[in-house]
Amino acid sequence: MLWVTWRQHRAALLTGLFLLAAVTVPTLVSGFAMHEEYRAAGIAACLTDPEARAGCAQLLDQFTAHYGQWGNRMIWVTFLPALIGAFVGAPLLAREFENGTWRFAFTQGVSRTRWLLTQLTVVGAAAAVLALACSVLFTWWRGPLDAMSSPMRTAAFTVSPGLVALTLFALALGLFAGVLLRRTVIAMGLTLAVYLTVRITLEETLRPHYLSPLVRTDAQKAADALPPTAWVVDEGLITTAGNRLSDGDERKILQQVYDGDTVREGGAALERYLAEHGLRHYTEYHPADRYPIMLIIEIGLYLGLAFALFAAAAYLVRRRTS
């Protein structure tokens, strides 16, 4: 069975290795340059010493401007799980049913369960290793940037070891869609659609609430009230009674203070207005030290989904008769 699995998926495995090699080289080149600049320019010292911070502003801005753009491109790795789900997971079973080869495969001297488990283990392990390699590479690359801003922001989360769980989820989704629909192209489409829906929902709606965010209120808007590594998930205005203002009310205040004009004088007029009316700023945030636990929660969610989908796919494979 091992040979059979290797023979059926060797093209995909080799393509994966080729892609990995293709991104490793430029990432290493730019990564070493960035780490060198980070060290040589003394940015680490700027970050640890609050006194030195103000003087470092220009240096930090330059560094972020130069490499932040590069880092944002890493968002492409969110497509790695989608590719594996659609091009490896979905056809794995759909193709067998579409071409009728399941009647060949399931009448040899290997039970369907063992057949599926071998395929799952080999393909799943290969996908996981590929994802892990990407995540290690990109996490290393992002090191300096994550020291300067929150490691919990989207790009950082995506290239974290969570990528492995996300990949296994996409693979299981593809398998399940394949055995459910038994049509390769339709299964690929469904895999992509569901993957994107789940990922975006999780990222936009659920992730900020894996843990309840901490809240702080400030009379004055203070830019450096929080360390830059904290992840701010919501901010706004709050009354002395503790009621939060709706977005509409906030807009009305801005309208009133600036009379429809743009914000001037660094917002000093607004701050005066807020003080007069007993309004304060509130900020909901996750401190940087919550990153590991937030990551573990997300990995758990994706692995749970992956396991459920694998089990459902295995159940359907055992029952499929046409």
Added chain:
Amino acid sequence: MSSDVAVQIDRVGKRYGRHWALRDCTLSLPAGRIIALVGANGAGKTTLLHLAIGLMPPTEGSVSLLGTPLKPGRPQTLSQVGFVAQDHPLYRGFTVAEMLRYCRKTNTRFDQAGAEGRLRDLGIPLNRRTGRLSGGQQAQVALTLALAKQPRLLVLDEPVASLDPLARREFMKTLIAAVAETDVTVLLSSHVVTELERICDHMVLLRGGRVRLAGDIDDLLAGHRVLTGPRVDDAALDGLVTATHGERNSHLLVRQPATAPTHPRWEAHPVNLEELVLAYLEGQD
């Protein structure tokens, strides 16, 4: 050996959704024989074959294979069965040699030398991808793979339906030569009756998901005859299967032994297999 039962099917039914593909089916398929499964499209032939090898479980009833109750998907069962599915599916990207390796790796028994020898005799190159073989060659490869498992039961689902007459004859030749010196039971479905007549000695006929006729072909032929006589539109004879009427004459196909006495108005003729099959396929429910 020939008195043994290869497949015992007991009151088996298979339902897809609301539709019964097979109903109330009881059969004993004798071991060591070449058994034809005949029926129109949609009569339930494929369903019966899939049930017989445990590719799917029956909705009701039970199947036992070579004396043991069948549990679908059990490797011990599967390795005793050679199966050539409809349209003989193969992995199109695999070479012939890789298909052999697939079977060798997934079965306890596999006669590699025999399979290579057979393919060499057929002139099928081992290094050719199966997707680039002709339909007839693909069927031959599928048959070779099934035979190499040295099965005790060989099941073929419409093996020659998609082949041209020449490839059909070649395929049947390979099949007969391969099973001649063994005691393998062959169960094959087809609607090419002339092919069956040459190679099969037992027949099962399905219509509308039910078994309408089953038995040794010689016994079936001896147990039926055609009666010809002046036209009668309401013939009510014992064992009447079908009646066809000409302008003046009626031909009745009846289930009667050749020795049964007949009314003097009828002239009795022996029946051939094609007439018999067509009569049962046309029969009313």
